[in-house]
Amino acid sequence: MARPKERPTAEQVRLAEEQIVAQSKRIDFFLTEYSVELLAQKVRDGEYVVPDYQREYVWEERRKSRFIESLIMGLPIPFVFFWEMPDGRLEIVDGSQRLRTIEEFVYGGLQLGELDPLTHLSGFRFDDLPESRQRKIKNRSVRGIVLNEHADEAARLDMFERINTGxxxxxxxxxxxxxxxxxxxxxxxxxxxxxxxxxxxxxxxxxxxxxxxxxxxxxxxxxxxxxxxxxxxxxxxxxxxxxxxxxxxxxxxxxxxxxxxxxxxxxxxxxxxxxxxxxxxxxxxxxxxxxxxxxxxxxxxxxxxxxxxxxxxxxxxxxxxxxxxxxxxxxxxxxxxxxxxxxxxxxxxxxxxxxxxxxx
Structure with a gap:
C-alpha cells in the first residue's frame, strides 16, 4: 500500500496511541519453562484443558517422530501457549499436538518411525532407551507463555491465528x-x-x-x-x-x-x-x-x-x-x-x- 503523502495529524497520532494501549491490555502474559517430564505427566493426568477446536489428534506418525527427534537432539522447541482460566487451570491455546506427542512418547509407547539424522533410533520407544537418556529427555525444558484470565476469547483466537500464520x-x-x-x-x-x-x-x-x-x-x-x-x-x-x-x-x-x-x-x-x-x-x-x-x-x-x-x-x-x-x-x-x-x-x-x- 502506498504511503500517504501527508504526515499524520496530532489527533491521528493520539488515536493510534489510544488504540495500541487498549489492545495491549487484552494481552497480559508471563513466561515460564516446564520440563518434558512435567508436561507429559500433566497431559496424562488430564490437567490441561484442550479446547474443542484442538480436540482431534491429527499429527501423522512421521511428524510425531520428527518432533521427538528434534526434542532428543536438543533443538529449540516452539513456545507452548496457555490461557490461565479463572479457576486456575491452564487451557492450551497453541501446542496441543506437541504436548500430546510428548505424552505419547514418554507414557504411551509411541514407536519412532524412520529418522534422519538419528537413523539408529528408528523404531525405538522411550522404554528402549537407557535410563540415563530417559532422564536427560525428561529434564529438557519447553518454554511456555501463559495469558492471564482477562484475555477474552477474541484475543485468544487472534493469538492462535497469528502464531499459525502459515x-x-x-x-x-x-x-x-x-x-x-x-x-x-x-x-x-x-x-x-x-x-x-x-x-x-x-x-x-x-x-x-x-x-x-x-x-x-x-x-x-x-x-x-x-x-x-x-x-x-x-x-x-x-x-x-x-x-x-x-x-x-x-x-x-x-x-x-x-x-x-x-x-x-x-x-x-x-x-x-x-x-x-x-x-x-x-x-x-x-x-x-x-x-x-x-x-x-x-x-x-x-x-x-x-x-x-x-x-x-x-x-x-x-x-x-x-x-x-x-x-x-x-x-x-x-x-x-x-x-x-x-x-x-x-x-x-x-x-x-x-x-x-x-x-x-
Whole structure:
C-alpha cells in the first residue's frame, strides 16, 4: 500500500496511541519453562484443558517422530501457549499436538518411525532407551507463555491465528466451532454437509477435515449480510459475526429455516447456471476460496435484489458470456484477496452481471 503523502495529524497520532494501549491490555502474559517430564505427566493426568477446536489428534506418525527427534537432539522447541482460566487451570491455546506427542512418547509407547539424522533410533520407544537418556529427555525444558484470565476469547483466537500464520484459513472454522458453540454454527455445520455443496465445490481431504466447508458456508452468510464492520481481517470479522448470529438464532429460532432456504437457493441457482459450479474447470478437485466467494455471495445478493432470476432459463442468465473473461480471472486471483476493495469487487462483479441480465 502506498504511503500517504501527508504526515499524520496530532489527533491521528493520539488515536493510534489510544488504540495500541487498549489492545495491549487484552494481552497480559508471563513466561515460564516446564520440563518434558512435567508436561507429559500433566497431559496424562488430564490437567490441561484442550479446547474443542484442538480436540482431534491429527499429527501423522512421521511428524510425531520428527518432533521427538528434534526434542532428543536438543533443538529449540516452539513456545507452548496457555490461557490461565479463572479457576486456575491452564487451557492450551497453541501446542496441543506437541504436548500430546510428548505424552505419547514418554507414557504411551509411541514407536519412532524412520529418522534422519538419528537413523539408529528408528523404531525405538522411550522404554528402549537407557535410563540415563530417559532422564536427560525428561529434564529438557519447553518454554511456555501463559495469558492471564482477562484475555477474552477474541484475543485468544487472534493469538492462535497469528502464531499459525502459515496454516490454512480454513482452520479458523475449527477455532470458531470450538469457542462459539450455538444454534447458528449448528446450522452452518448442517449445511456444510450438504451433498450438493460437495458436488459443486470439491475440496481436498485435508481441507474437509479442517472444516473447510463450514468456512465457506460462514463466509457466504457473513459477507452476504454486509461488510460494514469488515477491516481486512476475515478471522476477526467471521468470529464476531458468528457470535452475533448465535445470539440472534437463539432469540429467533425461525431464522434457522430462513438461512437454510437462502443457502439452498444459492446452491440450486449455481447448479442450474454455472457449468462447473464453483470450480474453474470440469475436472477440478479443489475450489479456490476467492472464486467461491465471488460466485456464492454474488448470486446471494443478486437473488435478494432480483428474485425473478431464479425462474430464468440458463440461456437467459448467460453465465458463459462472462465467466471466462480475463477480468473475472483477475479479480478472483489470491493477490490481496482479503482487502475489502478486492472482496467487494469480486462479489459485485458477479452480482452486477446477473442483475444486468435480469433487466435485459
Amino acid at each position: 496454516s490454512k484459513t480454513a482452520k479458523n472454522a475449527e477455532i470458531r466451532r470450538g469457542a462459539l458453540k450455538g444454534p447458528f454454527l449448528d446450522v452452518v455445520t448442517e449445511l456444510a454437509n450438504a451433498p450438493l455443496l460437495a458436488q459443486l465445490a470439491p475440496l481436498p481431504l485435508k481441507a474437509k477435515r479442517e472444516r473447510g466447508y463450514e468456512e465457506l458456508v460462514t463466509r457466504l452468510f457473513a459477507y452476504g449480510d454486509g461488510l460494514e464492520d469488515y477491516k481486512d481481517r476475515p478471522s476477526e470479522f467471521l468470529f464476531a459475526y458468528s457470535k452475533k448470529m448465535n445470539a440472534a438464532f437463539a432469540a429467533d429460532p425461525k431464522l434457522a429455516e430462513i438461512y437454510r432456504e437462502r443457502f439452498n437457493a444459492v446452491l440450486n441457482f449455481v447448479s442450474q447456471n454455472f457449468p462447473f459450479g464453483f470450480r474453474k474447470a470440469e475436472r477440478s478437485t479443489a475450489t479456490p476460496r476467492t472464486r467461491f466467494e465471488s460466485i456464492a455471495i454474488g448470486v446471494d445478493r443478486a437473488l435478494a435484489e432480483r428474485p425473478e432470476l431464479a425462474d430464468r432459463a440458463a440461456d437467459e442468465i448467460a453465465v458463459s458470456s462472462w465467466i471466462n473473461l480475463p477480468e473475472f480471472q483477475k479479480i478472483t486471483s489470491s493477490d490481496g484477496a482479503n482487502a475489502i476493495a478486492r472482496l467487494r469487487g469480486r462479489i459485485d462483479f458477479v452480482k452486477n452481471k446477473l442483475v444486468a441480465n435480469a433487466i435485459n
